[in-house]
Amino acid sequence: MLIGRSRELARLTARVRELAGGRGGVTLVDGEPGIGKTTLLRAVCDAALDNGSRVFWGAGDELGQLLPLLPLLEALRAERSDEGQAVLRLLRGEVPTVVDPTAVAAERVLGMVEELCADGPVVLALDDLQWADKVTVTVVSRLVKLVDQLPLLLIGTLRPVPVRDDLALLWRQLGADGQVSLGPLPADAIGELVAALVGAQPSGELLTHAEGAAGNPLYATELVTAVAGGAARPGSLAAAIDHRLDFLSEQTRHVLRAATLIGVVFSVADLGVVLGRSVVELLPALDEAIAAGVLVESGDGLSFRHGLVRSALYERMSPPVRAAWHLEAARLLADAGAPVERVAKQLLVSSGHDDWTVEWLCDNAGALIGQSPSAAVDLLRRVLGAPRWGPRRLSLASRFADALYKTGDFDEAEQIATRALALSADPVQIVWLHHILLQCRSMSGRVAQSLVELDRALSDPETTGRVRARLLVLTARAHWNLGDADAAEKAALDAADAAPGDEWVVGWSLHVRSIVLIGRGNMSAALELLDHAVRVIGRDGATAELSLLLRINRAVALGGVDRCDEAVAAARDVRQLAEHVGNTVRLAQAQSALVQLSYDSGCWDDALVDVDLVADELKNPVVAACDHGIAALIQLHRGDHVAAARHLDIARASGAQLGERSVLQLVLLTGLELEQAGRPADALAALRGSAEDDVLPEIVRLAMAVGDLDTARTTTERVVALAADSEVRHRIGAAAYCRGLVDGDGEELLHAATAYRECGLPLARAKALEAAATAFVHNGQSSSARAAASRALDLYAELGAEWQLARAQSSLRGLGLRRGPKVKHRRAKTGWDSLTPAEATVAQLVVAGLSNPQIAERLFVSRRTVTTHVSHILAKLQVRTRTDIAREASLRQAASG
Known part of the structure; x- marks a missing residue:
């Protein structure tokens, strides 16, 4: 029931009409709990359905904040499509070669949205974004940048508290045009609401009671319902909701309490698992709850009418009872074969630190770390909080250190790895712990400490064979990080000699030796080693990431010996492979190699496109500094200081983490800036x-x-x-x-x-x-x-x-030499004549009505490439939407006769 929000509804339904004409948009609605955000969102979605748009609805979940992409996967009905199933397999760790499954899943979710938009206007409604995970907010932020290219209306709701930096940034990103704030309803609107609730003109006493709701429509609804039912006036919104719940049977309240464990939105199947009942047995209780206005249908499942309704039931249970029930729910769901994220969601709010939880983590920690390192840190910290670690807990310590490293907590990761290393007798685990320590210390400039410990381990007479070889590999990498190329080369050679049949050792040995040669400028010798490495190192299992790294270095080495066409082909191949297996780190590095090759060969427009193909948040500082350094160099050479400034800021911010003189492009940039000055x-x-x-x-x-x-x-x-x-x-x-x-x-x-x-x-x-x-x-x-x-x-x-x-x-x-007649005219910076050949081709396909995915398929390029081209086309034509591109094309054709 939407009363008193006609202005806000008119504003949003205008967006719906624009969407029908192909123009996308985005709006965030904020306001206190119960103020009517969800009701407004539903009204807008109803209007969109009436207007022929398709609507996809998802919601944040307070219990699932550490698990990535849940609101979007719910909205896109991931379990119903092949691509959605692929995303779920990624997040569940069922694709073992993927290094960064969350980042790859995010990219695929973006692709799913674009595919949906290719079939017509789409409304993506995301309720309760304050409970969304950070990856979801990042994807929403990226979708905001795409609404000019897609027939997509993105609408989200959120509460002003809790305050989150990422949501505050998203709110500011939209500006006033994309912000709607809902305040209290005025007195006349509250009177209209009360009249609608009681079906008649309300009495003065009832209106007086309703005034106590301070303009909050949910509170007013619950308060009036309670008073009209003969109860004393509730003193709070929670008390008013409790009154509604008290009319339900005890059996129904028990079923609803179990549902609160799963979340605001829940599947009936999961509810049956938690209660040990069939769907048929649950139907009477669910029907009663729906009739009482406590539950509503939501996609393939059910949801509480409002999050506060769930909270009222949930908070009635004592904390120890809730925690124990969550743990029991986790066990039942795991036994029923529920995916990792659903079990973890229960464990995160349970009292779980028992043997069963330890065993479950031993089997699933790897998949959970890949999906959500933060959730893994939370659970592993709990089970490793015991003063003494038995064998099973000790086996989880390296997992804990790895999860801490991936969340950026290098100090604690080092502390955990150091403690585990002192206790462990497992050779494989020892090598892995040294590896984690080396990574952590490389972030704080203390690689020398790892080198001391590695030397100590290597001096142990019992350190032989494969273990010795792998520790020598880490030693070689430590020497390289410290700038001792000769020692790095020797350790790499010794490692290969110690385990010539270990593919991992041989690959890393060749890698270190090749980068030593590249550093010495001996590209030809480095290329020989890399050619050999690519032939002998496989692409699967433990060497998958190493294989990508070797192939990237090979592309760089090919460029270093002026085999430019081969270098570009090699870089494109490894970029495609990295994207396929989901290794965003290597994807960014391969893309960066292409940026450098395009710059060197004079394909500057291609380089500028390639710089933006991989999101900066997926790049490490070295790659970001190199990419944007090259883009800034191009723009400075072209005399476009405004365009150069954006890239300069990013390049220097990234370079500041490394020392600017360690990045070639920043050195060249400084020189060029001073010369131009x-x-x-x-x-x-x-x-x-x-x-x-x-x-x-x-x-x-x-x-x-x-x-x-x-x-x-x-x-x-x-x-x-x-x-x-x-x-x-x-x-x-x-x-x-x-x-x-x-x-x-x-x-x-x-x-x-x-x-x-x-x-x-x-x-x-x-x-x-x-x-x-x-x-x-x-x-x-x-x-x-x-x-x-x-x-x-x-x-x-x-x-x-x-x-x-x-x-x-x-x-x-x-010197008396003047420009000859053959020199071309100055290139245009805006308008159709400013488009590069690739952009002109993409623009023609946009005018023909093809979607971004369709254009990508037609041109045999990635979706990212098309998206970036369209963004540049919009900027150069100084228009906002794809529809505007088509209009400008028609005007241009008409003007030319």
């Missing part, structure tokens, strides 16, 4: 000291520009030494470039440009040609100067490097 000497100072291939030629160029010949010559000697006996074309080109700059030799600079062309580095080639033009002018070779200058300017224009183009034109004009 007219401070070449400071730019040189920022780059000096780096030994990276990409930085050394820039040091020589800037040194020559400021007259620092000593630095230019010394650095050139280093570049030439790197190129000696090398077949790598970019190093040969760099040596020729630096020699040509120092000697003022135009022919040598042309040789550099040729080498850069052969290895596909257009920006470096343009700089070499520009420098050659300058040298030819000084040497009186005007014809050669004009040819080199013209090609350099062409290349800058083709890249869209507007700042570089303007700088080069100014410099060359000063």
Whole structure:
């Protein structure tokens, strides 16, 4: 019964009408418990159904806050679809190769929503978001960014308390246009509500009673119902609800108390398991509760009419009774084969720390950690709280440390792992605990401590065979983290010698040896090791993640020896594999390798798309700094400082966690910013000291520009030494470039440009040609100067490097060289002419009415790629929705005749 909310309803039904026209939207409704949020939400959903939209309803659950995606999976009826079943299998740990099942499940839920929207307008209603898990809120936040691309109306409700940072951020993300706050109903609306409840004009006494509800419609309803039934006026909302419940039979109240253990929304099947009764036996009690207005239908199950109704029943039970009943419910559900999340939901609020709980965790901790490390931490902390650990509890200690590490509690993870290591005699567990300790200490800069402990373990004469080999692998990784490449290489070789038949050991040994070679600049030798590793290391089981890492490094090494096409193909292959198996860490790294390759090869528009394909929250700081550093470099080269600023902020925030000089892109960014600010000497100072291939030629160029010949010559000697006996074309080109700059030799600079062309580095080639033009002018070779200058300017224009183009034109004009007629016009930054070829193709398919998933299938690209393209198209066309793209296309066609 919706009374007194006509203004809010009109606002939201206007959104429903817009949705029918293809325009998505989002609204959050907040207000105190019982104020009418759910009633308003239901009214909007009814209007949407009448308007031809499909409605999907889910709700947060106070008992399931630590379990991911439950409200969305409920709304999308996951158990009914193949894709939904796949998501549930991920979350239940039934897909063992998935490293981060929650992140993969979140991506698939986003895909499910997009697939639904492909078939027409959708309303996604999410009630009680204050009880939703953090992953659900993250997915909702990402959906908010997609409503301009989809026929999706996203509506959620939440209470203003408890205050949560993620929900507060989501609320602010919407702005006033997406916020609806429900306050108390005015007195006339309360009078109308009372009249509707009693079916007649209410008496003054009844209205006086209703005024005590302070404008809360739920309280008013329960209060009036109680008083009209002859009871004394309840003193609170809880007392009013209790009065309604008191009219139910004891048998029905018992069934309802059991239902409160499951949640506001519950399945009748689960209720039958908890009570040990069949559905037929439960029907009389359920029918009575529905008739009394305590329960309502909800999807495939039932729900309490309001969360406060459930709370009233739940709170009537004493805490010890509730806790014991939850534990019993967990056992019964587990015996009935219920999935991990349903059993864990009961254990989280139970008194469970008994032997049965320990046994259940021994069997299910891995799946629970994959799905919800926070829930696992809660349960494992409880069972490991005993002063002494028996064998079974000790076996859970490493699981506990792993869960703590995954929740970011590195200090406690280290404490638990250290205690377990002192007690454990299981060799496999010992290796795993050392692994956890190394990970934790690498986060706090105390890897040296792990190295001491690893050396101590290796000095034990009983440490032999496979265990010794695996500890040597960890030792090699520790040495590498500490910057001791020689020691890392030796430990890696010793590990392979100690267990040549252990695929895990061999793979990690090859990995460490290859990154040592990459660090030394010996890409060819590294590539040989990586080629071997990829051949011998499988993709399943314990080496699945390692296989991905080796393949990513191989793609990087291929790029390092100028086999660019192979590098791109290899990076795309590993990206697809990482996405398939759900390894978001390796997915982000593979994507980052593609960003770098696209930048190097001059495919800057592709690089800018690729930077946004993987959400930043799925990237580690190194990857985020590299990706956004490259995007910022591109935008600075193009002279777009506004676009560069967003990427600069993210890159530097990520780099601050690492030390900016440890990230090549941030070093280059600093130099370019200072140079653009007219401070070449400071730019040189920022780059000096780096030994990276990409930085050394820039040091020589800037040194020559400021007259620092000593630095230019010394650095050139280093570049030439790197190129000696090398077949790598970019190093040969760099040596020729630096020699040509120092000697003022135009022919040598042309040789550099040729080498850069052969290895596909257009920006470096343009700089070499520009420098050659300058040298030819000084040497009186005007014809050669004009040819080199013209090609350099062409290349800058083709890249869209507007700042570089303007700088080069100014410099060359000063030498008497003017821009030739072949140079392209400045590229448009907005409108249809600003679209890249890929964006133009996607825009045509949007105009044709294809959905994002359909476009992805047509173009053989990922859904993420299409989503990012559409986002860029909307920004460039300066429109809001996909419908607007089609309208703009029609207007453009009409204008062109």
